Amino acid sequence: MIHALDLEAQPLLSRYLSPSRLAHSQRVAHTAYELAIHWNLDSQAAYQAGLLHDLAKPFSPSTLPHSISDSLTDVWESYPAVWHALVGPAWINSLPITPLEGVLEAIYWHTTGGDCMSCLTQVLFVADYIEPQRPFGNRQMIAELAQSNLQHATLAVVGSSIHDLLRRGLPIHPFTIDCYNWVCGQLGVSVSKSIIEVI
Ligand SMILES: [Fe+2]
Numbered sequence: 253m254i255h256a257l258d259l260e261a262q263p264l265l266s267r268y269l270s271p272s273r274l275a276h277s278q279r280v281a282h283t284a285y286e287l288a289i290h291w292n293l294d295s296q297a298a299y300q301a302g303l304l305h306d307l308a309k310p311f312s313p314s315t316l317p318h319s320i321s322d323s324l325t326d327v328w329e330s331y332p333a334v335w336h337a338l339v340g341p342a343w344i345n346s347l348p349i350t351p352l353e354g355v356l357e358a359i360y361w362h363t364t365g366g367d368c369m370s371c372l373t374q375v376l377f378v379a380d381y382i383e384p385q386r387p388f389g390n391r392q393m394i395a396e397l398a399q400s401n402l403q404h405a406t407l408a409v410v411g412s413s414i415h416d417l418l419r420r421g422l423p424i425h426p427f428t429i430d431c432y433n434w435v436c437g438q439l440g441v442s443v444s445k446s447i448i449e450v451i
Contacts, residue, residue, distance in 0.1 A: 253296050254285070260349055261303045268307055276383065277303050284379035291402055293371050297352040301376045304351070305359045308340035318343035331425045337363035365410045365431030374406045381409045388412065393450045404447055407435040411451035 265274050281302030288298035308316060313325045313335075320339050328335045341356035358376040361369055365377055381388065382395040382405075390412060398405035410431045417424050439447075 254299055257296060257300050257303065261300065264307060264347055264349060265303065268310060270310070273306055273309060276385070277306055279383040279385060280305060280376070280379050283383045284375050287375045287379055287398060287402075288372070290399060291371060291375065293375060294352065294354065297354050297358075297372055298375050298379070300352050301355045301358040301362075301372070302379060304344055304349070304355065305340070305362050305376060305380065306336065308336040308343055311336070311339075316343060318346060327425075330423060334363050334425050334427075337361070361427070361431075364425045364427035365406065365413075365435075366427045367430040367434035369406065369431065369434070371402060374402050378402065378405045378409055381412070390450055397447075397450065403435055403438055407432070407439060407447050408450045410435065411447065415451055 265277065269277060279302075281299045284298035284302040285295050287293075288295040311317075313320060313328050316339060318339070320342075324335070324339055327338055337360060341351075341360045344351060344359065345356060354370060354372040357370065358373040360366075361373050362376050362380055366373075369377065378394065378398050382391050382398060388394075390408070394405050394408045394412070397408055410428060413428060414424055414432060417428075
């Protein structure tokens with residue numbers, strides 16, 4: 253089945269992604285696939301989400317081959333690193349590929365996280381951070397967290413993202429704040445304190 257997903261996605265991946273971005277997407281797909289199996293989720297959907305999650309990354313509002321609303325153009329101005337995730341699903345839906353259930357939702361939230369994330373969405377969110385070639389110093393620790401508690405790993409990823417954005421003096425998209433508050437609420441403050449050591 254993975255082979256069929258690769259065959260279906262390959263023309264789009266080769267057309268729109270650079271070789272390095274394509275290789276990253278394949279690593280995210282494999283990482284998400286293994287996490288989904290570990291958590292008894294739809295591994296095929298996780299794999300496809302990994303393959304497609306960055307498909308809109310090479311574009312800007314003026315080059316994306318799909319019309320977008322003014323509000324999404326505003327996102328490009330304020331949060332350029334987030335934009336590709338928010339425009340990706342509607343565009344991918346117009347392409348010659350059939351997204352499996354939950355895939356477009358997972359892609360939409362994969363950069364910011366959000367409140368009320370499905371398990372599949374969390375799998376992609378975490379896999380994008382822990383794929384084996386990511387250079388983050390806490391990558392391995394979060395990969396281990398993801399084996400024991402998916403929400404702990406989600407909290408560690410969103411906390412790390414916020415920490416990094418603060419350090420670099422960049423604005424934080426409201427969805428990212430929503431995600432942090434939502435996962436903290438799910439886990440309770442005492443648990444989140446222990447995760448701080450990983451962030
Ligand atoms: Fe990615």
